[in-house]
Each structure stands twice: as C-alpha cells, then as structure tokens.
Amino acid sequence: MFDLVTQGFKDASLKLKGQTRLTDENISPALDAIKRSLLDADVDLKVTKQFLENVRGKALDEVVQLKAKSGQKVSAGDHFIKTCHDELVDFLGGNQTEIIKNTKGPTVILLVGLQGAGKTTHAAKLAKLLAERHKMRPLLVAADVYRPAARDQLKILGDKINVPVFSLDTNDAVEIAEKGIEFARSEWLDLVIIDTAGRLAIDNNLMTELESIKAKVNPQNILLVIDSMIGQDAVRTASSFDQRLNLSGVILTKLDGDTRGGAALSVKKVTGKNILFVGTGESLEKLEEFRPDGMAGRILGMGDVVGLxxxxxxxxxxxxxxxxxxxxxxxxxxxxxxxxxxxxxxxxxxxxxxxxxxxxxxxxxxxxxxxxxxxxxxxxxxxxxxxxxxxxxxxxxxxxxxxxxxxxxxxxxxxxxxxxxxxxxxxxxxxxxxxxxxxxxxxxxxxxxxxxxxxxxxxxxxxxxxxxxxxxxxxxxxxxxxxxxxxxxxxxxxxxxxxxxxxxxxxxSADLAEINRMKKRKKEEKLKKQKKR
Incomplete structure (x- = not known):
C-alpha cells in the first residue's frame, strides 16, 4: 500500500550513499525524492512540507556519530533514515494508543462514517479483536435503521463470531442505542459497539442524528470508519465529522488495496486524531491495532517484526x-x-x-x-x-x-x-x-x-x-x-x-541410510503407541 512512499525513501538513501556527513547541499536531492513520492502518494501538501522541514532541521542539527558504541559504523545515510523514521512515527500518531475504557459500566464505542465505508463489517471485526486480545465481552447494537438489511447483516456477522446483537423493531436509532446499553448492563457485558447509519455525503440530518445518539449514550469512544482508498477526501471527511462529534480516533479500512497511503500519513496531522485500527482484508480477523512505529518501519523498508x-x-x-x-x-x-x-x-x-x-x-x-x-x-x-x-x-x-x-x-x-x-x-x-x-x-x-x-x-x-x-x-x-x-x-x-x-x-549411501533411519524411527514410534494401548 505504501509502495510509492517506500520507493521515495529508498531513492533518498541511495542519493546519500558514500556521504560521511550531512550538509544542506547533499540532503536537498534526498528530500526532493521524498517530496515527490509523498505527493504522488496523495499526502496533503501542508503535511508534506512540514515533514520535510522537520527532517531537514533534525538531520542537520545533530552531529552524525560515525561509530556507534557497539563499534558498528553508522553512515550519514543511516542517520538520515533514522531521522525520517522518528519523524514518521510522530506524524502517524507517536505512541500507540488504545480505546478509552469505562471504569463504571460498559465501555461504549460509537462507530460513525459515510455509507459504504464498512461500518457494519468493522463493528464485528472490532468486537472479535477486543474479545480475543483484551478479553472483553462485547455486544453489537444495530442502530442503522435506514440501510436495507443492515440489521440482518450485523446479526449474521454476530453469529459468526459468537457475539450477541441487540436490535429493536423501531426506526428510532437513539432509542435502540440507549436500550442496547441497558441490555449490556443487565447481561454483565463490558463492551458495547454501536453501528450507525451513513450517508453518501455528509449532511445535516446525518450529523443531527449522530449528535442525538452521542448526547443520550455518552460514548467513551467515537471512532470514524473511513475508506483509505479515497485519499485526501478521507482527511476532509474526518475533519468534518470531528467538528460536529469530536472524534476520539479513526479506523482506516482497505489498507490491503491499491491505496497510495496518503490518508494514513495525513489524517493525524490534519485532524489531530489517532488512527487506532486498520482493516487489512475482507475476513473478520483482518483488523489490526495500529502501531505507528511498525508502520513507519514498513514504509522505510525496515520491516515490522512485532506485526509479523x-x-x-x-x-x-x-x-x-x-x-x-x-x-x-x-x-x-x-x-x-x-x-x-x-x-x-x-x-x-x-x-x-x-x-x-x-x-x-x-x-x-x-x-x-x-x-x-x-x-x-x-x-x-x-x-x-x-x-x-x-x-x-x-x-x-x-x-x-x-x-x-x-x-x-x-x-x-x-x-x-x-x-x-x-x-x-x-x-x-x-x-x-x-x-x-x-x-x-x-x-x-x-x-x-x-x-x-x-x-x-x-x-x-x-x-x-x-x-x-x-x-x-x-x-x-x-x-x-x-x-x-x-x-x-x-x-x-x-x-x-x-x-x-x-x-x-x-x-x-547417505540417502539410503537416512531412509532406513526414518523407517526405523517409525517402527519404534508404532511399538511405543502399541505398548501404551
């Protein structure tokens, strides 16, 4: 998903190959390579400029130690990539963050977003992830009362992951959300994920309904589910939702597709909201907790061992x-x-x-x-x-x-x-x-x-x-x-x-000996099993 950006950093590193120190002159071509790749990847222009300015300042301000304490040599290019890595981690959200948990009663997560972003599917994915990783006991609440079969879809997904789904025979989304939390308390469930309706575009009716649900259930987390493939529109959508609802985080979907990665690199700096989870596939287990350091390592070609x-x-x-x-x-x-x-x-x-x-x-x-x-x-x-x-x-x-x-x-x-x-x-x-x-x-x-x-x-x-x-x-x-x-x-x-x-x-002879050894071991194993019986 970050092929364009990764190639830009590789090109930058090559331009610094053989350099023993970083100067304004030799760092400029490297930064130009990164700039082109970031813009090609649909990263916001202001974000790109800020990133390059920060990297330039930090790379030139610090003295490059050509030998680390271990005795291993460190090149100017290595120092530059390390600077880029640290800056990328900061741009992607810094330290890893988690959902806010309620100390009194069930933790409530309100999922919002445009129609087609994948809220219903990701409600089930999130329930599965938090149940398995954090041992939480989730309830899914079907509060999308407009999309045909949305409630049926959530029930089917709930059955697949053995998570109960709450629904009412009414078109009042606020009442469904409120009664859903009451049901969770009565069943001693400690997590409520509310799936809400979306629209093809942001409108006042959508926002008013979401504001009403928020006021009634007071969720600890309001997560925006957003399609990363729409590029900078994703960032603009996040900003609009945040102004009305004060988001607590973002779930970025379809990072396994042909997305150029611009939304992931821009959303934190533009909205100030962290990416908490990323969807990496269609199946229900394809949701990951977002780790800025791991993503930065992958972008720079350094890998993500923890993620692996x-x-x-x-x-x-x-x-x-x-x-x-x-x-x-x-x-x-x-x-x-x-x-x-x-x-x-x-x-x-x-x-x-x-x-x-x-x-x-x-x-x-x-x-x-x-x-x-x-x-x-x-x-x-x-x-x-x-x-x-x-x-x-x-x-x-x-x-x-x-x-x-x-x-x-x-x-x-x-x-x-x-x-x-x-x-x-x-x-x-x-x-x-x-x-x-x-x-x-x-x-x-x-x-x-x-x-x-x-x-x-x-x-x-x-x-x-x-x-x-x-x-x-x-x-x-x-x-x-x-x-x-x-x-x-x-x-x-x-x-x-x-x-x-x-x-x-x-x-x-070596082959024959090995085959004979294998046959002998198998016979011995069979004899052991027979004796146990």
Missing part, C-alpha cells in the same frame, strides 16, 4: 506448532510439514505484505517483489497434494533424476497436479534446501531471542542446529541430504550429489 509475529500467532495452531517443532528436533521434516507451512503462510495474508514486515524487506528490489505471486503457494500445494502418502513421508524417493522409479514418480505427480516435470523437480529441490536450512537456523535468529524463537517449541531446535554444526566441523558425516552442498546450491553454488541437478546416479 502477531500475524503468525493468528495463523497457527499452537498445539500443532509444538508438535511440528518436536518432530523437526528429532530430524523429521517431510512434505506434510512443508504443506502445513504453505497453509500457514497463506492464512497470514498476501506474501508481499508478509515480506514487507520482515527486516529483509528493504533489501529486496521492486523488480524482485513484483515476481512474488500468491498463486505460487497454491501451485506448490497442488504438487504436494498429488504425491502419495509414502512420497510425502519419504521425500528422498523423489531425489535422484536418473533413477527410473523417481522419474516415474515425478512424471505421475506432474500429470496429477497439471504441472511440468521441471516444476515438480524444482519444488523437490527447494524442499531439500529447506530441510537443510532447518539445521542451520541458529545462525539466522532461531536462538538468542530471534524472531523464530518466539514460535512455541522452535527455540529447542537451536540445540539440534549447534550439534549438527559441531558434527560438520569434526568431520562426522554432516547433515542428511547433502549437508552444505545443497545450501551452496541454493545460493547459486555448485550442485550436491544428493540433490537434483547434482552428480549422482542412483540413491547414495
């Missing part, structure tokens, strides 16, 4: 993840695990969004990012699903191209999945490289509090990885499936005897 782990937490089954981690620790990693990984990634959202939240995002070119396609995951899944149970559990059966049996298997899988044999071979190759990487994860942040160590059970894999490394250093046979040869192949190095495209003919 949040997405991961929503997508995985913790119990399954624990079992999978234990299996990997014992040396198991087959196509069933691979298929489960694909499924998890698919649940986390568009692959580009996932990559944008990783710290590596800034190192990936726009050209390479364009090559990333969500349908590739579906295609890989189709190939694996065309394998037999034996092939999924024993991937080595598909390794050697010169083996008549393997060739036949690959041809059958290709035909069954409607893919070419080369695509099947490529997937097998990628799988084997991934299996080898599982034993080297400690060097990529698995241990020592890295990203992956946050995943239940996976922190234990660090011990296995270290043991594998020690065995390799001592010349003790290394890792199954070709060891470092396959890893070098993944980064453009030579082939591996046990990998497709390598030198081998039939199954190597």
């Amino acid at each position: 782990m949040d997405d991961f937490g929503k997508a995985i089954d913790v119990e399954k993840a624990e079992k999978s981690a234990n299996r990997m620790m014992e040396g198991h990693f087959d196509f069933n695990d691979f298929l489960e990984m694909i499924g998890t990634i698919g649940k986390m959202g568009p692959i580009k969004d996932i990559i944008a939240k990783t710290p590596l995002a800034g190192q990936i070119s726009e050209k390479d990012m364009d090559k990333v396609k969500d349908k590739d995951l579906t295609r890989k899944g189709a190939i694996v699903q065309s394998m037999t149970v034996q092939e999924r559990e024993t991937p080595d059966l598909l390794l050697i191209q010169k083996s008549q049996s393997a060739r036949g298997r690959i041809a059958r899988i290709a035909k069954g999945s409607a893919h070419s044999e080369k695509e099947v071979k490529d997937l097998v190759d990628q799988f084997m490289q991934m299996r080898q990487m599982m034993q080297m994860m400690s060097g990529m942040g698995l241990g020592g509090g890295g990203i992956l160590s946050k995943i239940p059970g996976l922190g234990q894999l660090n011990q296995m990885a270290n043991m594998a490394k020690m065995a390799k250093m001592m010349g003790g046979g290394g890792m199954p499936g070709g060891g470092m040869g396959g890893l070098a192949n993944m980064f453009g190095g030579g082939g591996s005897p046990s990998m497709p495209g390598g030198m081998g003919g039939g199954l190597s």
